Amino acid sequence: MKTKIIAIPSVLALSALSITACSNPDEKPAAAGTSSSSQTSSDLSFDTSSIQAVPEIEALVPESVKKAGTLKNGASIDYAPAEFFKSDGKTPTGYDVNMADAIAHVMGLKGATTEHAEFATIIPSLGSKFDVGISGFTITADREKEVNMISFIETGTAFAVAKGNPKHFDPTHVCGTTVGVQNGTFQFDYITQLSKECTDKGEKAVTIMPHDLQTDIAVRVASGQYDATLADSPVIGYTIERSEGSLEQVGDVVESAPQGIIVSKDNEQLTKAIQAAVQYLMDNGYVEKILSTYGSNQGALKTAQINPQV
Template structure:
């Protein structure tokens, strides 16, 4: 999970090649890329009572500007046109925005820069698989909407006989600024403390690069959020999940600390999207409904 203070599937399949090739360029895309009309998820529609509570600034703009890192399929990724941001995170948040009578504008950004972008006013909200944790709650408000854990992934058949409990001396990949990178660092320290070789930690900026590394054999395994890792397994056909999902925790929308009323409004909009079926429809579209929750909350 992307939990530090803080996939796209790549080159060896045609769709992944298009996605990853555009993915690295997308991080410098100017604001305005990936704008998506509100109400695109099934069951969308304005809830007039909620729309009446929208902050004046957002009501005047008619849209919510969203910071996101689109290298994390199926959560958030670039579409075939190389600029439209899509994924289950996008569909769920579009349904939420629809309840408020607002459009959404997704601005691609490096994952580690999004919280700062929200606190500085560059983005109204951060929607990028942020797991809720105490460090983040000190900086921003967080609204829970999904639950995910960490999943290990290896080449199909696990030819290197990787064991999650003993990867000392092996090359393992993770994305920068994620809990998986922290997990690898802690495991490597245990190795060296025990007099064993350190883990070769291959930390990449984008999850698409992490997936490409394990698919090409540069690394023997990768760690990723459970929906991301399982999506890579499904799409490539050359990878498989290793072990069970662990450390499950909720994802949260990132909202400025001084905008508690707006954060609570997002909680109510999530409840409304759950009630009309648009929340579940967004998850089912990407086969990630296993992480659905119904206890949406501010700073749980």
């Protein structure tokens, strides 16, 4: 994928770098300028209860899903504003969670259930534990070999650092730095690629600090344990907004790419039903409204494609 700079308001941006050498991220930070609770304190949510079933789309839904009455969604619920917990610490919210509910209503179901799962475990759980995965999945050619992907949003990638950039992190020259990134994400692959470019030039690799939860990374960046974090641009923007001034974006938003809903390749019928439901939500303004709730509507797509060429 070619790097493409896109203009996104700073509240929604980060920037991207590179990593190869992985280290143990489990050491606790000495201090924390931000916290998990600061990222999950919002009770933002889009009310999907008024969305009505569409008979022609309802007819596409597999009998097993109709019989269950709900759409089972798997998500790594620590990636605000895409998916995170409300202030009660139990109720999932975020634009991915709202999308799951909206799709379920269009398909004539009672709603969707979104259950937390580590990001890297969602794809293997499709078709057994989960019907779909709506969890910030960047659409890539490799992923399209594993699962069906339906596009609905386009995001970029960005870096965040501690306020004032005390470590003088340069997103255009990341060699030899320490960067926190979430396991299984596009950003993990991207930073690995950039790190390889460093070593190919005879420079130091990026020390990659992989975590299952993005909030764990933010704490370590704010405390100075890591030089930077790399994530989807809406996630970076939301993290900064909730950090109470302890984090800031550095560099441009790069690597603009579509994200999508994943469905097992063994379930073409459900894939077509999901695509039809998402297209209906786009055509009737619901996708943009859902994303607007979290300040991410500039990434809204107009066409829901199954396995788009990337």
